[in-house]
Amino acid sequence: MMIKTAIAGASGYTGLELVKLISNHPKASLEAVTSNSYQGKAFTDIFPSMRGFESLVCTPFDAVALSSKVDVVFLALPHKVSMAFAPKLIDQGIKVIDLSADFRFDDAKAYEAVYQPHTAPKLLEESVYGLCELNRDRIRSARIIGNPGCYPTSILLPLVPLLKEKLISPQGLISDSKSGVSGAGRSLSLTTHFCEVNESFGPYKVGNHRHTPEINEVLTKAAGEPVSLTFVPHLVPVTRGMVSTIYAQTCENVAEKQIREALNKWYENEPFIRILPPDKFPNMSHIKGTNCCDIGFHLEPESGRLILVSGIDNLLKGASGQAVQNMNIMFDIDEKAGLDWVQTPL
Template sequence: MAKLRAAVVGATGYAGAELVRILVGHPDVDLTLITSRKQAGQDYETIYPALKKFVRLACADSDTAVVAENADVAFLALPHKASMAMAPGLLGAGLRVVDLSADFRFKNQAAYEAHYQPHSCAHLLQAAVYGLCERFANQIARADLIGNPGCYPTSVLLPLLPLVEAGLVDLTTLVADCKSGVSGAGREATSTTHFCHVNESFKPYKVGGHRHTPEIDENLSIAAGESVKITFVPHLIPMTRGMQSTIYTKLSAGADEPQVRQCLESAYGDAPFIRLLAGGRAPDTLNVRGTNFCDIGWAVDPGSGRLILMSAIDNLVKGAAGQAVQNMNLMFGFAETAGLDAVPYPL
């Protein structure tokens, strides 16, 4: 049986490189094309020497016709706006598309445009499926276009959505305090991500204005059936990869810790990439490094009565490339864990 032909468009960014790394080891996929506008013509191993002997491809230019000719599925690891320019042509050529930008994550066009830019193919927003795999697997399996979730939203929504749907938390008290490694800012260095400014530093950023806030709000509101606004504060920490989120909320009247535990176990007991940490155990980014796992812990503060939810993911894997491949697996009927079942490093 012929393998699925996959293209990674924008393969030289960090998320693109993770896609390449995962796809070359996928049992059901041939990685047939990798593209880069800036580094077209270069052998991939010269850009990422760690993949020498694993990837014997040179970067092509990011041309829609070339991608359509050489692939059955395209992963768009492109900046916002670049994806929306390319997706319609690929879909029209019969490809299925997983977009890692924000261009197809929103149902609400106005919310997207308020935080990004005018949308050039807004007619596709309703057809696109939000690719949070553990929550929307049935819709993903039937989709041609996936809006792969952002890393922060993944880390916040996975622990929180089941509890919101079950009515166990007070929707007016949601606060998400999140920390990310520097790779979440992308490969292009800036004054704020330069080593000298990040090393020995720990700081919040984009407080009250981060673009992932409306993405989180939209999905919480859909789950709740009413408008929900979360207070979301991201922080940059001096490590390469990893993301830890701590979410604070009041429990609903009559709700307690056993109900929280039962709700999460019911939602994720069979989920291959969710690991629930009962008994107040805290997730650690070290334990999910390089994997597609989301580790979730929880505790109730006896003094304040607040529920404290905790999650840890690798921002480049479960927060980007790994979840994108998990989406592809669901779309094409592969084992959900295919290509993603590497055993984590214990250290």
């Protein structure tokens, strides 16, 4: 069986990554790409690198027209836009994987506090948070997936197992995270202008980044009590990649061996989670072009402070790669299909 797919909002960076992944997927085909700003244009006019690999033309979004063509639609749309598109697709019997924040939250009020009033709250109640390694069973039967953000993915994958195993305190968690510029999207912005970013480094949205409530909601469920992580994102002058350095306090008498055993137990059968050997830590260059999350750690025995470091490609495991992984789970095919290769090894 070939899974028939479409991508709404294909003209952005995550849209391009989805086109590349589906074009090389052994069990999926790309039937349509939509873009309001580029409708009528060949996809290869927008991204010339795809010449000879894709011949689709961008069309306006039309849920009824898509219903006769596809099984699933990836919504690679801006936050606040997907919630208008998703209900129309669900009504047509099409599954949805949304890469925006619109369907990531369990609590509509938490979403509305940082975005806007939600126009599809009933569908929000149904959506499944698509962190594949932690929610696989629910993803299998879902009609709509809220694909996690890149920063949350890099932070949640190391922390959730340790909180569930009661090895670290839910209080005092800190993440110092660095992202490549592609995480800001393809739209023009002064803050991501070459002259502003090149040879520069600094934090942004300190104390008010909109991914913080998403992270806290998942950590609170894992811990079984309120969690409020301090999250400080930084922009680094590279195109893609993300590294999060996370600080946690271990519970009393917890040793480094227990941390390693817990992470290995949770992730030993996960094809895209790589627990690094002692004294090895993630590097952007080592995860770029993969759907992997690398995790390394160091425990300070005197203080009991645990330093976790995770690395992902923000456009793949942090967005489009994880979306395809979700699709594979939803349609009960090999989870690694289309993802078990390295796009950009250098």
